[in-house]
Amino acid sequence: MIFKSINPFTQAIIGEHEVLTNAQLSHKLKLSELAFKHWRTTNFQERAEKMRKLAFLLREKKQELGLLITNEMGKILSEGIAEVEKSAENCDFYADNAEKMLKDQYYDTPFKSMSVYDPLGAVFAIMPWNYPFWQVLRYAAPTIMAGNVTLLKHAPNVIGCAKAIEGAFLEAGFPEGVFQQINIDIPQVESVIASDIVHGITLTGSEMAGASVAALAGKYIKKTVMELGGSDAFVVLDDANLEKAATVAAQSRMLNAGQACICAKRFIVTEKVVEEFGFLFAQKISALQQGDPLQSDIQMGPLARIDLAEKLSYQLEHALQQGAKLIVGGERDHCNFQPTLIDFVDVNNIAFLEETFGPLAILIRAKNEDDAIAIANNHKYGLASAIWTEDRERGYTLGRKIEAGNVFVNSLVRSDSRVPFGGIKKSGYGRELSEIGIKEFMNIKSIIIE
Incomplete structure (x- = not known):
């Protein structure tokens, strides 16, 4: 199966991308598992250095990346460039603040008690086409700064953007497997959610997509964050x-x-x-x-x-x-x-x-x-x-x-x-951004010492 990128203004086909076979998908999942074992042991300074390099690369390439956004999904070029710049700002924000957001929290008890924040593992993201860079970096920067790794299923019409984001992560020095974009079709989604390697799912999309993915996540008892429709x-x-x-x-x-x-x-x-x-x-x-x-x-x-x-x-x-x-x-x-x-x-x-x-x-x-x-x-x-x-x-x-x-x-x-973002009712649940957002895919572990 082939995903096609079609320029919405000219209707010209500008890219064709093959869907992963099940064997290729299995390899990606395994790579994610191996990457997490190493990435979770890195310190915040090492992660921040790479995240700031990613922000630098996004700004350096904002013209060509903005043009890619425009060609794949049609927004005016100035909006595409602004989207890349905002994504870079988010990378810098979490590079600067992740460590203090995730510092140990102590409680006033007769014994020594605290909460520590441990990364969960691989987070599976299903993202839409309307902000193909911002939607991805909005979740990926805090997720990765927290010590998790991620697998991205992007919308089929913006696979060029997905590949460009993955390339930027690698160029910034992130180890292979920390950020992976996976071209998969809808029938393959359940196998990713079911995998023991995946410990959380974040989705930005329609109410219908959210309900379907949330049901699967419930079936396999996986944490989810849903940002769905709005009016x-x-x-x-x-x-x-x-x-x-x-x-x-x-x-x-x-x-x-x-x-x-x-x-x-x-x-x-x-x-x-x-x-x-x-x-x-x-x-x-x-x-x-x-x-x-x-x-x-x-x-x-x-x-x-x-x-x-x-x-x-x-x-x-x-x-x-x-x-x-x-x-x-x-x-x-x-x-x-x-x-x-x-x-x-x-x-x-x-x-x-x-x-x-x-x-x-x-x-x-x-x-x-x-x-x-x-x-x-x-x-x-x-x-x-x-x-x-x-x-x-x-x-x-x-x-x-x-x-x-x-x-x-x-x-x-x-x-x-800097501000929590998310909805209620059919608009979803959970929060992205701010200190609250970075803690969504963490094990908030209590330690009590008598």
């Missing part, structure tokens, strides 16, 4: 700075052509300001230029695959049939989907109920503050959200009421190495 609420209250809110709303929805779990998707606006905000929001969206992602005057590239564009067209069509009103955009040419805004979306509309993975923004009208928060919470997903109000204390109070893993007040929703 983030962007709540605009009466006292918000509407110009700033509309500017950030357009950025939040249309960044990466709207292909992000964490980007705003449901724009919930109180009735006193909905007309003015809607007008400003439509202006910002209309000004975006969608087209060839390699052109410097383009703000948004194509969707990553034709099936994704077709699904978004289906959702838009049915949303309009169910009473929504088209305000801006709505046209599609193959993978090229115009930035689109629809209004008068209610809680029973397909565009509200389902995750829309692309440049489709929906406007939802709320009676007041309480209604806006109720609408925000009335969803199966709970990844992140934003609240816009000039009263920061009000924003904090309402943020405590939002059902989500992350809440941002007057800011673009984003992930940050």
